[in-house]
Amino acid sequence: MPTTTSDVVTWLCEAAPRLEAADTFASAHLSLVDFVGCSISGSDHPAARVVTDICGISGEVPALGHSTTRLHPASAAYVHALQAHAFELDDGDWETWGHLGAPTIAAGLSAGWRSNATVGELTDAVATALILGMSLGRRVNPGHYQQGFCTTGTIGALTAAAAAARLLRLDEAATAHALDFAVAQAAGVRQFAVDGSASCLIIPANAARVGYEAAVLAGPGLAGGLEAFDGQLGFLRVLGGVSASDLRLPAYAEHRPSQIYYKPHSCCGNALGPLHGFVEGWQRLDHAPLRRIAFELPREVARNVNHPSPDSELERHLSLQLAVAMYLARGAIAARDLIEVSITDELEQAMAMVHVTVVAAEDVQELRAGEMGFLILSAADGREIRCPVGEVGPAMGETEIDEKFRSLVGSSMGEHGATRLRAMLGDWSSPVRDVLLTGRPPLPTSWP
Numbered sequence: 001m002p003t004t005t006s007d008v009v010t011w012l013c014e015a016a017p018r019l020e021a022a023d024t025f026a027s028a029h030l031s032l033v034d035f036v037g038c039s040i041s042g043s044d045h046p047a048a049r050v051v052t053d054i055c056g057i058s059g060e061v062p063a064l065g066h067s068t069t070r071l072h073p074a075s076a077a078y079v080h081a082l083q084a085h086a087f088e089l090d091d092g093d094w095e096t097w098g099h100l101g102a103p104t105i106a107a108g109l110s111a112g113w114r115s116n117a118t119v120g121e122l123t124d125a126v127a128t129a130l131i132l133g134m135s136l137g138r139r140v141n142p143g144h145y146q147q148g149f150c151t152t153g154t155i156g157a158l159t160a161a162a163a164a165a166r167l168l169r170l171d172e173a174a175t176a177h178a179l180d181f182a183v184a185q186a187a188g189v190r191q192f193a194v195d196g197s198a199s200c201l202i203i204p205a206n207a208a209r210v211g212y213e214a215a216v217l218a219g220p221g222l223a224g225g226l227e228a229f230d231g232q233l234g235f236l237r238v239l240g241g242v243s244a245s246d247l248r249l250p251a252y253a254e255h256r257p258s259q260i261y262y263k264p265h266s267c268c269g270n271a272l273g274p275l276h277g278f279v280e281g282w283q284r285l286d287h288a289p290l291r292r293i294a295f296e297l298p299r300e301v302a303r304n305v306n307h308p309s310p311d312s313e314l315e316r317h318l319s320l321q322l323a324v325a326m327y328l329a330r331g332a333i334a335a336r337d338l339i340e341v342s343i344t345d346e347l348e349q350a351m352a353m354v355h356v357t358v359v360a361a362e363d364v365q366e367l368r369a370g371e372m373g374f375l376i377l378s379a380a381d382g383r384e385i386r387c388p389v390g391e392v393g394p395a396m397g398e399t400e401i402d403e404k405f406r407s408l409v410g411s412s413m414g415e416h417g418a419t420r421l422r423a424m425l426g427d428w429s430s431p432v433r434d435v436l437l438t439g440r441p442p443l444p445t446s447w448p
Helices: 005-014 022-042 046-054 073-085 101-115 119-140 151-167 172-185 199-218 269-284 299-305 313-318 320-330 345-352 398-425 432-438
Strands: 058-062 290-297 354-358 371-379 384-390
Touching (some): 005 119, 005 172, 022 101, 022 119, 022 398, 046 073, 058 073, 058 432, 101 151, 101 432, 119 151, 119 432, 151 172, 151 199, 172 199, 269 290, 269 299, 269 320, 269 371, 290 299, 290 320, 299 354, 320 345, 320 354, 345 354, 398 432
Parallel strands (some): 290 354
Antiparallel strands (some): 371 384
16 A cells, blocks of 8 residues: 555654664764754854844744844744855755755754753654655655755755654644645745855745744644645645655665765765765875866756856855865865855866866766766876766764864854853753753853
8 A cells, every 4th residue: 555644644753763763863963963063153144144134033042153132933943944054064965955954953943942852852853854854855856856846945844844743742633734734835946056046045944934833833723634745736746746656654774874965064965976086086196286177977966066157155155166176275175165265366277177067878877876977187297087976975974073063163152162062962861942042152242
């Protein structure tokens, strides 16, 4: 029998990743730590300041990265998701080709504040929601993504609702209604990948708020539908373009932590594999001076990362040419190095060496599992190598996430503040409220 929305809802309410799937729970916890660091760091993004000032409704939830601002929980979810994604520092996954962590964790923090949940309960809810999202991603992609939908907004609204529903302790009927409300509002298209629009920041923010509000509305009994996924006009048929019979119950075994990727620095997730391939390839040439760097990548990947003359802030974050040039100039790229970078003549000359084209259909047959294209490096001394490019970048575990967290948070909160907040995130019994209260920089000394 095909899986129904009802089956998924039962699983959502009963799943216990912390007890049943240690790897999945640990992966979700890394995403939580990474999210908090990215959101605090993103609080100084111009868009974050605009959104907080104009769209932020005052309330009781402390805004991460802001010394005095408190927001309504729905506004807090919106702002926190936008901040986390502001500099393209947040995690993503290869099942949905999106950034589910941003809307899911943002909604979870607001729901956790409302329900006085603990960090352990928040992590469990996030893990469960991400499993659902990746299960949906496997069903509808690559068609959903290739059609132009931004999965961060479409699937992200559903995972945000799922996490919030668990933290608000909704029963199965109310959880089904919350998912129905979220499907009705799920939205996002990837035109920003073409024109550099700030809509790429609005999409996860909207998904977080939609998911949180969907769960809050369903809690008191506002009646929704029961077939959010498999209905005649539900998510799978309308947004996914697939038969409802394709729905499968989420499974821990299919949610591999390796499918979640974390970014060592600000960039497009699609650039991580090619940049990592370049670093390894250049080492093979003993870091000899180069005259040409050519990437042959899948069409969708090439469209995302091919920005030889980035005009907007978004294009600077997405540009594979700029990332390679920065690595050539510095030998490494720190977490915020591609943020507000000044493109010098030296960088422009290096960027001119980097070419991105679409891999030929006949060459795709040469690729093995985990590889997506090729890199050709031509050295000034005449040597040349051609090697496959992997889909993923360097592995990042707890140590690497800790280092990134401290580099993102320390500048505004100080070493002591960063250490205190990180310890709180590592204690399953810590109240979510305390995390939000602690994730604020100290007041300026000139504060009246």
